[in-house]
Amino acid sequence: MSPSSSTADRHTAHFRFENTYSRLPERFYARLNPTPVAVPRLVKLNTELARTLGIDPRELASDHGVEILAGNRVADGSEPLAQAYAGHQFGYFVPQLGDGRANLLGELVGRDGLGYDIQLKGSGRTPFSRGGDGRAALGPVLREYIVSEAMAALGVPTTRALAAVTTGERVQREIALPGAVLTRVARSHLRVGTFQYFAARRDTDGLRILADFAIARHYPDAAKAERPYRALLDGVIGRQAELVAQWMLLGFIHGVMNTDNTSISGETIDYGPCAFMEAYDPATVFSAIDQQGRYAYGNQPRVMLWNLTRLAEALLPLLEEEEGSEQAALRSANEALAAFAPKYEVARLDGFRHKLGLFTEREDDALMVERLLELMFANHTDLTLGFRRLCGAALGPEGDEEVRSLFADAGGFDSWLVDWRKRLKEEPHSPHERARSMRMANPAFIPRNHLVEAALKAASEHQDYQPFEELLDVISRPYEERPSLERYTMPARAEERVSQTFCGT
Template sequence: MDIPTASAIQGWALAHTYQELPEEFYAAAAPTPVKAPQLELLNPALAQALGLDVAGPEAGLSELFAGNALPEGSLPIAMAYAGHQFGHFTMLGDGRAILLGEQQAPDGKSYDIQLKGAGITPFSRRGDGRATYAAMLREYLISEAMHHLGIPTSRSLAVARTGEQVYRDPIQDGAVLTRVSSSHLRVGTFEYARRFLPADAQKALLAYAIKRHYPELLGTSQPALDLLKAVMARQAKLIAQWMGVGFIHGVMNTDNIGIAAETFDYGPCAFMNAYYPGTVFSSIDTTGRYAYGNQPQMGHWGLAVFASALLPLIHEDQDEAVKLAQATVNQFPELYEAQWKQAMASKLGLDEAGAEEEALIKDLLRWMQQNEADYTNTFRYLTDGSGPGAARCEQDAFREWESRWKSHIEQQAGGMAQARETMARNNPAYIPRNHLVEDALKEAAAGDKSRFEALLSVLSDPYTLQPGQESYQLPPDGGDFGFKTYCGT
C-alpha cells in the first residue's frame, strides 16, 4: 500500500546512510495505516532541536505520527539484527519498529527517526507489530526523565493513538511512539553480521559504525579493536550513571546494548526505591540476571559478546584475535569501577575517589541496605537536608557515618558549601517512582492525562526542589514488594 507524504511538519532533512550498507542489513517496511489516528503527546522542545516546525494542523500531525503518512524524503525500513536474549542467541530484527531516516539536525548531528508500534515488518515473526498506548506513554515518560537526569538516552518525539486495540492480556488501546536516537546500531547488529554475512559486509558495518559514532578512529591501524575500546569506555560510564540514580534497565540483552552507548528500549525498566542490589522488577527476569547490582557484570558480558563478533576484524589470525580481544575486554571492570567511584564520589561531594572515599561510599550503602533506606532520598537528605529521608537518618549508626563524612568534607578546599553544590548537580530530588508512574499510566489509559502531564513536568527538572511537589519524593507505602514491569510485546 502506498503511504502519502505528509506536509504537516516542515524542516525534514532525512538522510539514509544506513541503507548504504549491504541490503542484508535491512528490509523495506512501510507503516501499516491505522483506523483513527489521534496525536496524544508531542515534544516541541525536541522537535525544535531536530529543526522541525510542528505548527501544522493537528489532523496532519496525527496522520504522520501514527504512520498513516510519511515525512518528506523518508525511505522506511526495518533493521536486521540478532542478539543474546537472557544468554541465548536469537535472530531478531525490527519486529514492530520502522526507521524513517536520519534527521540532519541544526547541531550538525544525525538522529534516527523511528516509529515504534507501526505494524508488521519482515522481522515480526509471530508478532503483531503493534504497541499498547500505556507502554508507549511509559517509554515517553521514562526516556524524557532520563534525558533530564543527564543520562544518554533515546528520546520520544510523539505518541499517537491508533484507534485500534492491541491483543495483550488484557486487551488494550494501541499507539505509535516516535523514537529519536543517535542510531539503532547495537551489539546484536554485529552479531548478525558475524553469524550470517560475509567478511565484506562485516567490514562495511565496522567502517559505518566508526564513521557515524567514532570518527576520531578513522584511519587507525586497529579499527575493530579501537572501536571495542571506545564502546567499552562509553558503556562503563553509562552503566555507572544508571547505578547513580538507581535505574534498572531490566532487559540488558545484547540487542539492547547500543554502539553509541545510549539507553534505549524502555520495556521492563524501573527505578529502585529502597536500596538493595538484588532489586529486580522485570516479569521476565525470573532469575535476577539483570538485577540492579548485576548490571555492571551484564554490561561486561555483553561487551565480551561484542568482542567475539569483532574477532575476524580484529586480526586475521584467530588465536591472535582472541588474545587481543580478551586482553581488551578484561579491562572493563577497572574502567567501570573508576566511573562508578567517581559518580558516587560526586553524589557525596567528594573531590577524590581513593581508598578513604571508597570506604565512605561503601559504608553508606551498607547502612542503606541494612535499614532499607530510600536510595534517592538518602542522598538528597545529605545534599540539603530536605525530603522524607530525614527520620531514618536520626539513627546512631548513620550519625556516626555522617560525622566521618563531614570531617572528610571539611578537609577539602571548598568545604561543605562547594561539596553541596556538586551534590545538588548529582542527586535528583525526583525520579520516576514506580507507583507514581503506574498511577499516571492507568489514568491516562482511561482518558485523563492530567496526572501523567504533572509527573512529566516535575521530572523535567529533577535536580531542583519544586515547592508543593513533596509527594513526588515519597516512596510507596509498604515498599515495592510484588511490583512488576512488562516488556509490552
C-alpha cells in the same frame, strides 16, 4: 489531540532525511512502509526535541504531521525500513530478531550538528515480527516516553521520545488495550545484536561494512587509528562502562539487558520493564519476565561486560585482519575487555564522590561509599531520597535529622556521618558550594514506579492524560527544589508499591 484540517492546510511536516543506512546492502534490512492505523490522535509532542532536530513543532502537530507520526503517511524523503539484527535474550542466542514492530523512517542532522534516527515503534508487522502483531499498547508507549525523557533530564545518554499518538485500535495482550505508536529518536539503532547477526552468518564483508558505518557514525577518531576496529571496540566498551555506572548511581534498572538492547552509540535503549529502585537492594528485580534475576540492579555491570564480550566475539574476524592471526585477535579482544572493569569503577566512584560532595580523591573514599550503601541496604533506605537529604546535611549538623530519619539503625548512620564530616574538612569548598554541587548530582525527582503506573492507568483506562503530563513536567527538571511537589519525592507507601513491570510485547 490532533488539530483541525484547517491547521493541516497551513502546515506540512518536513524532516530533511539523509538515509545513510538505507544505502547499505539490502541484507541489512527489509524495506517496507508502516501499517496505517484507524484514527490517529496526538497525545504528546516533544516540542523542545523537535526544535533540536530542526523540525517545526506546529508542522508535526498538524493533521499531516500526525499522520506521519502514526504511520499513515510516508514523509517526503523517507525510505522506511526495518533493521535486521540478532541477539542473546536472557543468555540464549537467537540468530534472527530484527525490528518486529518498528520502522526506521530515516536519519537527519539536527541543529546541534549530530545525526539522529527517527523511528516509529508500534508501527505494524515486519518480516522480523516472528508471529507478533507489530503493535504497541498505550501504557508501554507512555512508560518509554516518561522514563527516556527523565533519563535525558538526568544527564544520562539515552534515546528520546519525539511523540506519542493513539491509533484508535485495540491491541490484544492479556486483555485488549488501546494501541499507540511512539516516535523514537536515537543517535542510531545499531546494537551489539546487529554485529552478531552478520557474525552468525560468517558474513565478514557485511561485518566490515557495518563496522565502518558505526565508526563513521559514532567513532570517527577510530578511522584514524592504526587498528580502527580495535579502536571501535575500545570506544563502545568505554561508553558502556560510563553508561552503566550512571544507571547504578541513579538506581535505574534496565530490566532487559539483552545484546539486542545494548546500543553501539552508548545510549540507553529499549525501555521495556524498566524501573527505578527505591529501597537500596542490589538484588532488586522488577521485570516480570526476569524470573532468575539475571538483570537485577546489582548484576548490571557484570551483564554489560558479558554483552560486550559478545561484541568482541563478533568482531574477531576484523580484529584478526588487523592483528595478523587468530591468537593475536583474541589477545587484542581480551585486552580491550579487561579495560571495562577499571573504567566502570572509576566512573562509579567518581559519581559517588560528587554525590557525597567530595571534590578531591582519597584512597578510602570507596570504603566510605560502600559503608553507606551497606547501611542503606540494612535499613531499607530509599536511595534517591537518602542522597538528596544528604545535600542538606552538607550545610551543617542542623540538616542531619532529615537523613537520620531514613535509617532505623540511626547509630550506625551516625558513626558514618562522623567520618564523612571529618572527610569534608579536608575539602577546600564552603558548605554552600558543596551543597549546591551535591544538588546537581542527587536528583530530587525520579519517575517513581507507583507514579508512572498511576499515570499509565489513568491514560489507558480513563483517557485521562493529566497525571502523565504532570509527571512529565516534574521529571523534566529533576534537580530543582520544588517544595510544592513534595509527594513526587517520596517512596511508595505499602499499598502503592509496584513489584513488577512488564514488557510491551
